[in-house]
Amino acid sequence: MSRNGFQPEVLDGIVNYCAGNGIQIHSIMTHFAAAWDNPAFTKLQLETFLNVAAKYRPRGIKLHVANSAGTLLGYGNDLDFVRPGIAMYGLPPDTKQNAIDMYNCLGLRPLLSxxxxxxxxxxxxxxxxxxxxxxxxxxxxxxxxxxxxxxxxxxxxxxxxxxxxxxxxxxxxxxxxxxxxxxxxxxxxxxxxxxxxxxxxxxxxxxxxxxxxxxxxxxxxxxxxxxxxxxxxxxxxxxxxxxxxxxx
CATH class of the missing domain: 2.40.37.10 (Lyase, Ornithine Decarboxylase; Chain A, domain 1)
Structure with missing residues (x-):
């Protein structure tokens, strides 16, 4: 997403720095930039993340990526955590009809009046x-x-x-x-x-x-x-x- 954090190619250096300075890593995560609107980019983002981060999972480091849209659409749900945000309030991440139809099928509804x-x-x-x-x-x-x-x-x-x-x-x-x-x-x-x-x-x-x-x-x-x-x-x-x- 290139907003916070760092680029994939420097992950190994960050992990090594933490190991050398007694810093315990709990999780490695990323955040989807366009999970609802751009499946091709989202799959590429997930693939890029897993290519650099998956090798750390056997060490007990948790991996997570799925926001509300990712959770609903199945991107990264097989990792250690999901991070639904606005979906917990019954609000869709997109205003298009397909989002509303999915929410209705799941039995969700907005909680706010x-x-x-x-x-x-x-x-x-x-x-x-x-x-x-x-x-x-x-x-x-x-x-x-x-x-x-x-x-x-x-x-x-x-x-x-x-x-x-x-x-x-x-x-x-x-x-x-x-x-x-x-x-x-x-x-x-x-x-x-x-x-x-x-x-x-x-x-x-x-x-x-x-x-x-x-x-x-x-x-x-x-x-x-x-x-x-x-x-x-x-x-x-x-x-x-x-x-x-x-x-x-």
Whole structure:
């Protein structure tokens, strides 16, 4: 991958240096650069790694290579460890349909939902504008909810005017106007109960506000969406529908 570590041709010298200086080696590893998208390169990378590292395995040194994509696609699963990362959270390393189909076949699902309640619901008159820069102009009778979250929480500003949040019954509510630092506005299909819960991120693969579809909309990857969520967001941890701890 040529990011950290060292090139294959210097491995023997590194091992000899460690042996000569009393440094015990636990593992030799590499990290796949394109396990999901480029099988030819991935097989070459694995072959290159094994050509230089396999001779150390009989000495008790562990070898491992398989990230989430490698684990799922079978690259290096016969070594000493696998290192699934994002797969443990039910999120695919790629947003293409074949990745979603594989996850569904394996019975995986995203574990993360982001939910919020509106702090204000109001009915607008025709011509009123919403948010910075007047980018949304209301029609008569539009029902607008304000949610206390924004780009400071990890709701990307690029979702201005095109993001979707959903109600608990699945109704889609478009984000209108600019995403602010601490607030977004959404258009409701009707005068929803202002204490209703809204899904900012839905824990499936198909909703418009799933992590997969948010990544597609933002032309990025699922990792980027979820690692952007701010530390200030309250966390609620549940197992089989039962809350066992919270962090605020």
């Amino acid at each position: 982001w939910m919020a309640k509106p702090n204000l619901v109001k009915t607008m008159t025709e011509g009123r504008t919403v948010g910075y820069d007047n980018t949304h102009r209301c029609e008569e009778g539009e029902v607008i909810a304000t949610l206390s979250l924004g780009y400071a929480d990890g709701f990307n500003r690029l979702l201005s005017g095109k993001g979707i949040v959903t109600t608990e019954n699945g109704a889609e509510c478009p984000v209108i106007g600019r995403v602010s630092m601490d607030a977004i506005s959404v258009r409701l299909p009707c005068q929803e109960d202002k204490y209703s819960n809204f899904f900012i991120i839905k824990n499936d693969y198909t909703s418009p506000n799933s992590v997969v579809n948010l990544a597609k909309m933002l032309h990025t990857i699922t990792y980027d969406v979820v690692t952007s969520l701010a530390a200030r967001l309250a966390r609620v941890y549940a197992r089989k529908g039962v809350i066992y701890t919270t962090r605020t």
